[in-house]
Amino acid sequence: DAGVIQSPRHEVTEMGQEVTLRCKPISGHNSLFWYRQTMMRGLELLIYFNNNVPIDDSGMPEDRFSAKMPNASFSTLKIQPSEPRDSAVYFCASRLGENNEQFFGPGTRLTVL
Amino acid sequence: AQSVTQLGSHVSVSEGALVLLRCNYSSSVPPYLFWYVQYPNQGLQLLLKYTSAATLVKGINGFEAEFKKSETSFHLTKPSAHMSDAAEYFCAVSDQGTYKYIFGTGTRLKVLA
Numbered sequence: 001d002a003g004v005i006q007s008p009r010h011e012v013t014e015m016g017q018e019v020t021l022r023c024k025p026i027s028g029h030n031s032l033f034w035y036r037q038t039m040m041r042g043l044e045l046l047i048y049f050n051n052n053v054p055i056d057d058s059g060m061p062e063d064r065f066s067a068k069m070p071n072a073s074f075s076t077l078k079i080q081p082s083e084p085r086d087s088a089v090y091f092c093a094s095r096l097g098e099n100n101e102q103f104f105g106p107g108t109r110l111t112v113l
Numbered sequence: 114a115q116s117v118t119q120l121g122s123h124v125s126v127s128e129g130a131l132v133l134l135r136c137n138y139s140s141s142v143p144p145y146l147f148w149y150v151q152y153p154n155q156g157l158q159l160l161l162k163y164t165s166a167a168t169l170v171k172g173i174n175g176f177e178a179e180f181k182k183s184e185t186s187f188h189l190t191k192p193s194a195h196m197s198d199a200a201e202y203f204c205a206v207s208d209q210g211t212y213k214y215i216f217g218t219g220t221r222l223k224v225l226a
Contacts, residue, residue, distance in 0.1 A: 004156070031212060043203070043216045050212070091156055098210055101147060104156035 002026075004105035006092050012111045018080040021108045024073055025094030033102060034067055034077050035091040043091075049075065082112045115140050117206050119217035127225045132176075132191040134220045136204030139185060146187045147205040147214070148178055157203060163187060165209070174198070199224045 005024040013019055025032050034046040047057045049069045057067070064083070069075040079086055089109050093102040120135040138144060145164050149157040161172025168180040178189045187204060204217040 033212075042218050045213065048212055055212070093157075095212075098212065101159045101162055102214065104149075104158070106154075106156045109154075 004092055004094055004103055006090075006105035006108050008108060009106060010109045010111075012113065013082055014113050015083055016081045017112075018078065019082045019086075019110060019112075021077040021090050021092075021110070023075045023077070023092030023105060025075070025092070026096075026103055027073065029094035029096045029103070030072070031095040031097075031102075032069060032075050033093040033095070034075070035093065035104075037089045037091060037107070038087075046077070046090075079110075082110075084112045086110060087112050115144070115206055115208065115215045117204050117215050117217040119202075119204050119220050121220055122218065123221050123223065125223040125225055126194045128196055129193050132189070132194045132198065132222065134189040134202050134204075134222065136178075136187045136189065136217060137185055138187065138204075138206045140206060140208060142208055143182070145207045145209060146178075146180060147207070148172065148176070148187075148189050149203045149205065150174075151201045151203065151219075153200075160189070160202075194222075194224045196224050196226065198222060 007022045032049040036044045046059045047067045052069045067077045089107045091107045092105045095102045116139045118137045147162045148160040151157050161170045163170050163180045171177045176191045201219045201221045203219050205214040207214050
């Protein structure tokens with residue numbers, strides 16, 4: 001299995017630009033998570049999807065952040081407009097069923113200048 | 114509310130020495146517990162998990178952890194450190210039947226030659 005796939009691996013953009021991060025979960029997994037990792041705040045859960053439906057988006061920091069999961073094999077996290085404080089590593093993770101471990105992708109390192 | 118405390122943000126050990134990384138949790142019900150490892154510029158990889166079966170859990174790369182309910186602890190150990198063990202280690206807790214992980218702040222392990 002290819003594991004969780006994220007693209008791009010690195011993104012550098014200027015303040016005010018739109019940024020779209022992509023994730024392909026492991027085939028057959030029915031839960032998908034987006035996390036943000038920073039030195040100051042550690043790992044934060046942004047949003048959780050179950051069977052393609054957003055269940056908990058309480059971690060999404062602002063309206064500038066939005067996430068979609070149009071089908072079981074693809075999800076996006078969009079930031080519009082981006083700000084320097086959004087600079088972080090964004091991870092996608094997927095899981096099969098409850099009580100099982102989450103499998104993490106390699107992350108997207110976002111730098112907003 | 115659940116919480117996870119990892120004592121020591123940085124731990125240094127000599128190659129061949131015992132590795133001990135500490136994790137304490139608070140949960141009102143028997144939790145599921147996980148240890149993940151993160152190598153530089155990579156995603157999180159599951160080392161081991163406790164899901165209310167055996168209290169001593171063996172994981173990959175020679176690591177193991179023991180669930181001690183009386184101490185609310187789930188410390189990670191390895192008898193003999195190897196240079197390749199240098200990474201950041203995260204403890205996480207999840208209540209049974211829930212989706213949300215609570216991650217600790219991480220412990221960065223340095224292995225000295």
